Amino acid sequence: MHSGKRFGAREFAVWTKRSILWLMVLSAIPTVLYFLGCTFLSFPWQPIAIMGTAVAFIVGFKNNASYSRLWEARQIYGAIINDSRSFGYILRDSLSAKNQDKVKEMFLRHYAWLTALRFQLRESRAWENMNTAQFDEYSKKYDIPEKLSKLEDELEKYLTKDELQYILSKKNRATQLMAQQSKELSQAYVNGEINDFQWAQINQQLIKFTDNQGKAERIKNFPYPRNFSSITTYLLLLFIVFVPFGLLKEFDKLGDGTILEGFTLWFNIPFSLLVTWCFHTLDSVGEASVNPFEGSPNDVPITQISRTIEIDMRDMLDEKDLPSPLAPKNNIVL
Numbered sequence: 001m002h003s004g005k006r007f008g009a010r011e012f013a014v015w016t017k018r019s020i021l022w023l024m025v026l027s028a029i030p031t032v033l034y035f036l037g038c039t040f041l042s043f044p045w046q047p048i049a050i051m052g053t054a055v056a057f058i059v060g061f062k063n064n065a066s067y068s069r070l071w072e073a074r075q076i077y078g079a080i081i082n083d084s085r086s087f088g089y090i091l092r093d094s095l096s097a098k099n100q101d102k103v104k105e106m107f108l109r110h111y112a113w114l115t116a117l118r119f120q121l122r123e124s125r126a127w128e129n130m131n132t133a134q135f136d137e138y139s140k141k142y143d144i145p146e147k148l149s150k151l152e153d154e155l156e157k158y159l160t161k162d163e164l165q166y167i168l169s170k171k172n173r174a175t176q177l178m179a180q181q182s183k184e185l186s187q188a189y190v191n192g193e194i195n196d197f198q199w200a201q202i203n204q205q206l207i208k209f210t211d212n213q214g215k216a217e218r219i220k221n222f223p224y225p226r227n228f229s230s231i232t233t234y235l236l237l238l239f240i241v242f243v244p245f246g247l248l249k250e251f252d253k254l255g256d257g258t259i260l261e262g263f264t265l266w267f268n269i270p271f272s273l274l275v276t277w278c279f280h281t282l283d284s285v286g287e288a289s290v291n292p293f294e295g296s297p298n299d300v301p302i303t304q305i306s307r308t309i310e311i312d313m314r315d316m317l318d319e320k321d322l323p324s325p326l327a328p329k330n331n332i333v334l
Contacts, residue, residue, distance in 0.1 A: 001301040004331035012281070015138050019280050020273070027244045027272035034248045035265060041245055048239070048246035055239045055279060058232050062224070063286035069219055073292035073300045076215045081309055083212070084110065087205040088313040094198040095188060102188060107313055109181055112158040114306040115151070116173040117213055120220075121293035121302060122146035127223040128294040129287055135296060142332035144295040145303045174213055182206055216293070224290045236283055244272040297332045304333050 013020070030041050088107065095103045122144065129135045151173070155164055163180070170176040185206070189199040223229075247268050254264040292300045304326040311322050326333055 001299060001304075001333055002297055002331055003328045003333055015134065016277070016281055016284065018134055019284070020277060023240065023276050023280065024269065024273050026241060027269045027276070030244045030248060031265065031268045031272075034252070034268075042249040042252075043242065043245040045246035045250060048242050051235070051239050051242065052279070055235050058228075058235060059279065059283050059286065062228065062232050062290075063282065065224060065228075066286040066290040069224070070289045070292045070298070070300065073216065073219050076212050076219075077300055077302055077305050080114075080209070080212050081305060083205055083208045084114075084309045085312055087202070087209075088316045090198075090201050090205065092316055094194050094202060098193045099188065102184065102193070104317065106181060106184055107317065108158040109177055109184075110313065111306075111310050112155050112167070113174055113177040113181070113209070114309060115154045115158070116167070116177055117216070118302045118306055119146050119151045119154070120172070120174055121216060122295055124294070125220070125223070125291070127226070128291045130294050130296065134284075135288075138297065139295065141330045142297060142334070143329050144334055145326075147295070175210075178206060178210055178213070220291075220293050232283065236279060240276045240280060243276050244268060247272055295334065299334055301326075301333050 007015075034041055087110065091106055092103055095106075124130060130139065152164070152168055155167065155173075159167065167173050167176055167180075182203070185194075185199065185202055188194050194202070248265070251268040251271070252265045254267065288296050289298045292298075293302065307323060307326050311325065314322050
């Protein structure tokens, strides 16, 4: 998540520098060939303008869908924040009088669940963008915590040795941690440590956590439909290639009868670059938001949210040595 007022012009330039270079080349090639006498390369601009309308429509559709996925992901983690706080004080007030150790144990297991879930959501998928040169290069400006540490080292802070080994042997660690919470809760109910109403209240919170985990996994494991993504890419590429050809004649005759006659043709390069860069960057913005858990600078800050939840819940137990909130690096925090 970008925590500043806006992405600066320099940041955009750095992020899109690769596309700027090849867009400039695509604009320069037909311009140079036209200057050398290949005037037949000039296409009518009207069909290209119609194509641009179609591209604008489908890129806008993609960006709307990307924002919807991003906002849904943020809502999911907003629900996890609220449900975690409710879970914390309900569990504390229900169990602390009879078994303070179990309260602390279940709090720690909840931190472990948050940790396992964020590590699972940061795992790479074939359709994600962080393995591309553009995103990989920009990621050096900020930290992705899940890439800087190992899951077992993080879980070791919260779980006993035996439970850690058990959880690490499972495929979906977050699910099994929530199952362990349910098992502990059932045992407390059998032992008479909580009554029927308290058991139902706490169990309802565990169900909410499971629901939110499933919603997050749905977004993570189901990409933006490949048919829409592919047609956007192909139409955008065709438009980018044809734009410089459609502006050749217009810029060539722009200087007729003036001292710039014969020179205005070269305006085709910067203006074609500007038009194609706008369309390409709009598509890139949508692409940067379509996978909200992959580790891009526009992601939902699930690590920061998890740390905030841990701080709040530890504070409920009146702990003094609280972990520090995550601070942004170059205005990016994950």
